Amino acid sequence: MAQNEIHDPEIKPQTSSQSAETNNTKSKPSSLETQMSTTSTMIPTTSWFTPKRLLALFCVINLLNYVDRGAIASNGVNGSRGTCTEGGTCTSGTGIQGDFNLNNFEDGVLSSAFMVGLLVASPIFASLAKSVNPFRLIGVGLSVWTVASLCCGFSFNFWSISVSRMLVGVGEASFISLAAPFIDDNAPVSQKTAWLAIFYMCIPTGYAIGYVYGGLVGSYIGWRSAFWIESVLMLPFAIAGFVMKPLQLKGEHSTLVLISCKNSAKMYDQFSRFFNDMKELLGDKVYVVNVLGYIAYNFVLGAYSYWGPKAGYNIYHMTDADLIFGGITIVCGILGTIAGGLVLDFMSNTLPNAFKLLSITTFIGAAFCFGAFLFRSMYGFLVLFAIGELLVFATQGPVNYVSLHCVKPSLRPLSMAISTVAIHIFGDVPSSPLVGVLQDCINNWRTTALILTSILFPAAGIWFIGIFLHSVDIFNEDDEQQESNVEGSSTMPLLQVNAGEISTSTRSQEP
DSSP: OHHHHOOTTTOOOOHHHHHHHHHHHHOOOHHHHHHHHTTTOOOOOOOOOOHHHHHHHHHHHHHHHHHHHHHHHHHHHHHHEEEOOTTOOOOOBHHHHHHOOHHHHHHHHHHHHHHHHHHHHHHHHHHHHTTTTHHHHHHHHHHHHHHHHHHHHHSSHHHHHHHHHHHHHHHHHHHHHHHHHHHHHHGGGGGHHHHHHHHTHHHHHHHHHHHHHHHHHHHHHHHHHHHHHHHHHHHHHHHHHHSSOHHHHHHHHHHHHHHHOTTTTOOOHHHHHHHHHHHHHHHHHHHHHHHHHHHHHHHHHHHHHHHHHHHHHHHHOHHHHHHHHHHHHHHHHHHHHHHHHHHHHHHHHOOOHHHHHHHHHHHHHHHHHHHHHHHHSSHHHHHHHHHHHHHHHHHHHHHHHHHHSOOOGGGGGHHHHHHHHHHHHIIIIIHHHHHHHHHHHHHHHHHHHHHHHHHHHHHHHHHHHHHTTOOOTTTTHHHHHHHHHHHHHHOOOSSSHHHHHHHHHHHHOOO
16 A cells, blocks of 8 residues: 555645654654564564473573582582591592592582683673574583583593583583573563572572482492483483574674674674673672672582581581482572562562662571581581571572673673672682681581681671662663664564564554
8 A cells, every 4th residue: 555655646745744743753663673673582472482481491401500510519429538547447438539539629629620611611602692592502502511421420530520520611601691681581570580589499409409319329320320311311401402493682682683794793893892891790889799799608608519418427427418418408499599589579679679688688597507507416407507598598589680680681691601700710619629628627527617607797798788889770771772773774683573473463453
């Protein structure tokens, strides 16, 4: 109809009011363009994925990542060194520590080795997400993880298993910096923190299952089999990353379109963009304070997760330390993490409220954990430690909510990557070896545990400072710019929308 009017020789000149109306109409995006822009940052209705299925998929992958960490920390896989009495009676070592004759420092280094790969690869994957589809990056990373886990089972000395663990970290890096932004994009607005809490609930749950899994597999069929089984379980998810229909992150559409139009862009442009993004990120006081508190928190939690079963065995003579610590962690981790997300959503999920929840729960949780290690009775310890863990794990949803919402959408993958790098390189990477050195020096697990637990109090203090910082949730800041870029580009968005469906939808909206 419009085309016939254009070629009609009897078309009358427009009046000034009609011209103004036409110009105003042109200045606004059409319903088709608006729908394309909106769809490009969401899961298409034709996709097999629904937001809940995407959340479930990422939760299972995250669970497997942390099952691996729990397994290598378990007594069944980690084992112990051989010992000799003064009378000359010797017992052989067990597990990794026994087979490779590792001291506590070397054993602690082994727990942190995978972090090296994760630290190096996380910023790389986060930057590549602007020019390569994130789902494909996850597929590549999980493939590396699968092969590296297989190699852990074939390791023959300290260095071979250390290198394999580093490669496990490279594989995990692709997933850990991209999954949270995907979940945040697709979660209902009123439940964003709760959805993030469900995802991060897999951390304590995975550790706990890993303790039990590693103890059982290590005891019955050997510690090497634990890594081989993990590799087989992760393989389908690595393949899925390559075959599933690509999805797109909020805030990344304009960058992907521009890159697809300018294939001749040079590498220094990528580096320039990365350094500009880093400068903006590190200049954000809210983000920096949040990460500093997270570093101190993770320093303690990282050492707890690795040395916990061994400390419990030595202090309280727990014969089933893996099972006991696994049980406490899985129950308190699930309840605490979900409760933290639900409470923040109930309070209204704002950045100041997140900092209030972080500081209060961490301080009270630290007091309970500190008191637990003062108890001589194992049962008194278990009760207080369970309450402490319940409170401490309530931080998982709020702390990641702050990292996602204090920066603009296009910086979220980098925000998560740098947060991950920081909490590991300054947190649990040095904490496990340092606790091993401390224990070698003082040879008293109770004192070592009390010194470690006290570091939670500074973490609560740092997050308390965040309450008073000027903070603005700029989650939707890029929406208008993203829409205008879509309108002005001749390149179709990454998520193709069926033209027939759009036209049908558009007609249905017409009066």
